[in-house]
Amino acid sequence: MGRIFGRGLIVLLPLAITVLIIQFVVKTIDSVFLPFIDPLVGPDIPGLGLLLFIVIVFVVGVLSHRIAESFGRTIERGIMKAPFIGGIYLTAKQVAMSVSGSHESSFDTVVTVPFPTDHSVAIGFLTREFTNDSNHEFGIVYIPTTPVPSSGFLIIVPMERISILDISAAEAMQMVVTGGVVVPDGLSKLGK
Numbered sequence: 001m002g003r004i005f006g007r008g009l010i011v012l013l014p015l016a017i018t019v020l021i022i023q024f025v026v027k028t029i030d031s032v033f034l035p036f037i038d039p040l041v042g043p044d045i046p047g048l049g050l051l052l053f054i055v056i057v058f059v060v061g062v063l064s065h066r067i068a069e070s071f072g073r074t075i076e077r078g079i080m081k082a083p084f085i086g087g088i089y090l091t092a093k094q095v096a097m098s099v100s101g102s103h104e105s106s107f108d109t110v111v112t113v114p115f116p117t118d119h120s121v122a123i124g125f126l127t128r129e130f131t132n133d134s135n136h137e138f139g140i141v142y143i144p145t146t147p148v149p150s151s152g153f154l155i156i157v158p159m160e161r162i163s164i165l166d167i168s169a170a171e172a173m174q175m176v177v178t179g180g181v182v183v184p185d186g187l188s189k190l191g192k
Contacts, residue, residue, distance in 0.1 A: 029053045092150050110165045110172040113141050113157050123172055124155075126162060146179045 030049035080086040108125075115122035124143035131137050137159040144152040165172070167186035174182050 026050045108169050110167050110169060111139070111141060112163045112165060113143070113155065114161055115143060115153070115155065121163075123165070123175065124152075125169065125172070126164070129159065144173070144176045147177050149173055149176050 026049075032049060032053075076089075079089050111124055111126045112121040113124055114120070115124075122143045124141040126139050127142050128140045129137060130140070138156050139159050139162045141155050141157055141162065142152055143155065144150075165186055167184040171184035171186070175184060175187075
């Protein structure tokens with residue numbers, strides 16, 4: 001009896017939480033926009049504020065492509081000139097763009113490397129390969145931290161210790177952000 005109740009709870013709890021969050025978002029957005037809409041439209045229409053919000057976001061998105069692009073560049077230049085903050089901003093932007101696929105990414109090769117000890121492996125992204133003066137091949141691997149992948153470790157590893165995984169960067173990031181709750185199918189071949 002308890003197991004059946006537990007299974008039902010496992011099925012219904014995520015659905016209930018999703019409904020509650022959506023309800024909260026709709027009510028919050030409606031409460032912001034309804035004072036402006038009610039005098040024009042009349043009685044309270046649930047969800048009208050959310051609809052207006054979606055339209056506004058869409059219009060801003062269209063306009064941002066042209067107008068806000070130059071405005072954004074001006075603000076970005078100002079941030080970049082600020083000591084210390086500019087370096088942090090640039091690094092975070094480069095990581096976000098690389099991981100999100102906004103431009104050609106050096107974060108598209110997912111690998112495992114021995115880290116932090118030889119008895120464990122960490123998932124990372126092979127960002128570059130190089131050969132040193134002694135003709136040894138090395139790889140530069142970025143290992144994102146959980147659950148905030150914009151911070152992490154950058155390590156240099158001999159290429160023979162790097163194993164390339166057959167999973168996408170998006171799958172790897174999903175695993176990192178969820179703390180390993182979501183595990184991609186390609187990880188089943190690990191260690192073979």
